[in-house]
Amino acid sequence: MELALDRPVKTFVEVTEVWVPKGDTLVLAEGYYGTLTAFEEASRQTAFAKGEGLPGKAWAEARPVVLKGFDGSYFKRIEAAREAGLTSAVAIPVFAGKELKAVLVVLCGDDENRTGAIEVWAEKDGVLMLDDGYYGAAKHFEWVSQHTQFPRGQGLPGGVWSAETPILMRDLGSGYRFVRAESAGKAGLTTGLxxxxxxxxxxxxxxxxxxxxxxxxxxxxxxxxxxxxxxxxAVLIDGICAREGPLWTGEAEPERKVSAWQGLVGRALGTGVPVVESGVPGLSAGYDTMTALPIHRAGEVSHIVAWYC
Known part of the structure; x- marks a missing residue:
């Protein structure tokens, strides 16, 4: 998951999987595993009943679930994950109304250099509070997040909650809209989705x-x-590339649209199911893998968020 022209030491996320319901179990539809072929093979031989393992728990409890340690937990692939160097995971259920379309699972490793954050915020007593999150080496930022809450419209989580739409924020360390800007800057965090x-x-x-x-x-x-x-x-309404910056330069440019089933974003729009692809012609030049996550409202896809590595 690296850009060939500007390779980081490691990416924050190492594995991305899409689990879909088949009868009364979840089975692997597709995933990106990089060089972790043994973990990929273990995953392809695994299925999850409702409530079983991390994907099954997200399905049964109808909420995103963070698991920051596998040993002694309900995680089913502990030995394969340990051998692959994976230590934590987040499962995001994709519902269309009451129907589960899929569970997207991202898995991470842990070392002293890996910095970033995957957070789940939950409504409680009229504000959003941190349900859980994985932060890698950003320990102080994790502590600040655990002691922060957001009313509607405040900060990135509160803005998303109020608008019921995805929001992309730049320059987290200096942005006045990002409530945790000072600690984000110290942690080296730059972009928030x-x-x-x-x-x-x-x-x-x-x-x-x-x-x-x-x-x-x-x-x-x-x-x-x-x-x-x-x-x-679907029309592209916001985007950013780490190398090139904004994806367009002015309002005079034509809208960028995709139709259902057109390319990878179009496949997510057409199926309503997350897409994870690597090494295919549909990827933008210079990227190894792409994830497209559809968001459903009133029984239809309202937005798709995509990220490329």
Missing amino acids: GLPVPVPGGKSFVLTLLSALGTPIARRFEIWDARRAGRGE
């Missing part, structure tokens, strides 16, 4: 992906809006 995680029952969850230059979650982020385009289409 926040997105709502709709689940049955109406409880609000927000997922935030906070990326650092040295160990980035992604080299490129995109937000596509399926409500502003025609039916069966």
Whole structure:
């Protein structure tokens, strides 16, 4: 998961998987494993009943789940994960109303240089509070996050909660809109992507992906809006590339649209299921892998967030 022209030491996320319901179990639809072939093989031989393992827990509890340590936990692939150097994971359920479309799972390793954050914020007593998160080496930023809460409209999580749409923030360390700017700057965090995680029952969850230059979650982020385009289409409304900056330079440029089933973003739009692909012609030049995560509202895909590594 590296950009060939500007290779970091390591990326923050090492494995990305899409688990889909088949009968009463979840099976692996696709995933990116890099060189971790033994863990990939163990995953392809695994299925999860509702409530079983990390994907099954996210399905049964209808919420995103963070697991920061595998030993002694409900994680099913502990030995294979240990051999692969994987130490933590986050599972994000994708619901269309009450129907589970898929569970997206990202897995990370841990070392003193790996910095970033994958956070889950949950509504409690009228504010968003940290449900859990994985921060790598950003320990002080983790402590600050554990002691921070967001009302509607405040900061990245509160902004996503209020707007019910994905939001992309730049320059986290100096941005006045980012409440934790000082600690983010010290941790080297530069870019933040926040997105709502709709689940049955109406409880609000927000997922935030906070990326650092040295160990980035992604080299490129995109937000596509399926409500502003025609039916069966999505338009690019925001994006950033670590190397080139904004993905467009002025309002005079034509809208960038995709239709359902057109390319990888279009496949996520057409199926309503996350897409994880690597080494295919549909990828933008210079990237090894791409993840597209659809967000459902009122029974239809409202947005797609995509990140490229």
